[in-house]
Amino acid sequence: MKFIKVVMALMLLVTLGACGSEDATALEAIEYNKQYESLSFSNLDIPVHVEEIDGITYADGVLIVNKEIPLPNDYNPGLQAETEEAYLQMFEDAAAEGLSFELVSGFRSYNYQAELYNNYVARDGKEAADKYSAEPGHSEHQTGLAIDVGSYDSAVLLQTSFEYTPEFEWLSEHAHEYGFIIRYLKGKEDITGYMYEPWHLRYVGDKATDIKESGLTLEEYFDLL
Structure with missing residues (x-):
């Protein structure tokens, strides 16, 4: 440079x-x-390279799944090693500052997501369920690169009130240092298709800082709209 x-x-x-x-x-x-x-290179108008390999979509090397872009039914990597290593280090560093995180959810298979989604639809109806749950094959948890976290001490798990905990304040400032972004942002519901989820983190590696500083969703950042 x-x-x-x-x-x-x-x-x-x-x-x-x-x-x-x-x-x-x-x-x-x-x-x-x-x-x-x-x-910076992120300011320059460089075309995004989107490709599909074995039914999996990548944008500049980052795996993409959303309401429009699915994963194969048999894609079953488990929680990927880089995701696990990153969140464990993040939790350890946060604990050194007196904060307590809990892993609420990690990898979910296609079949497990189908079970969850169908139960939510049966309980709340499809329109409501689609705002907070992904159809099978469209969940980031199936990538093995997404986790849901909560505040153990505050017993705040998968609630928007997690936003008001010391843990989330720390997370919003430091998660990108470990390769994570907050995937479903407040005010971006019309783009992601999901409600605001301060607890849902997506591992994107060394692109995390640039994505965070852009204030954009993955769809916007990689021009996938």
Whole structure:
């Protein structure tokens, strides 16, 4: 990145050097370099690479599943190692600061999600269930990259009131450092198709910080709308 900045500045020096004084050229180049440093690759209009491999959709290497993009019925990876390692380290670091997290839900198979979803539909009706539960094959939990967390001390599990706990305050500031994003954001229900879920974390690895800082959902960030 620094090499590119230097090259761009030198190119500008050469161009301007043919048109004006050396002092003016140097000042212009310095100003250009300052402006260039304010850019990041996430600001640039780079096309997203979307591909499907064995029935699984990836956007720039990140596995995507939502109401429109399914997983194969037989996709059954279990809780993936990187997800488990990341959340265990996150919980340990939080505990060192006096916070107490509980893993409420991790991997769910297609069949288990079908059982949950059908029970919710039977209880609340399909329209209501679709706002908080994924149809089988459309759950992030089937990826092995999603977890639901709660506050053990406050006994706040899978409730929006989790947002008001010290644990969530810490999570919202630090989860990205461990590769997690809050997947279903407040105010983005019309995009994700699900209610706000402060407890639902999705592992996306080294893209987590950029996604968090963008304030976008995965659908928006990867231009999948």
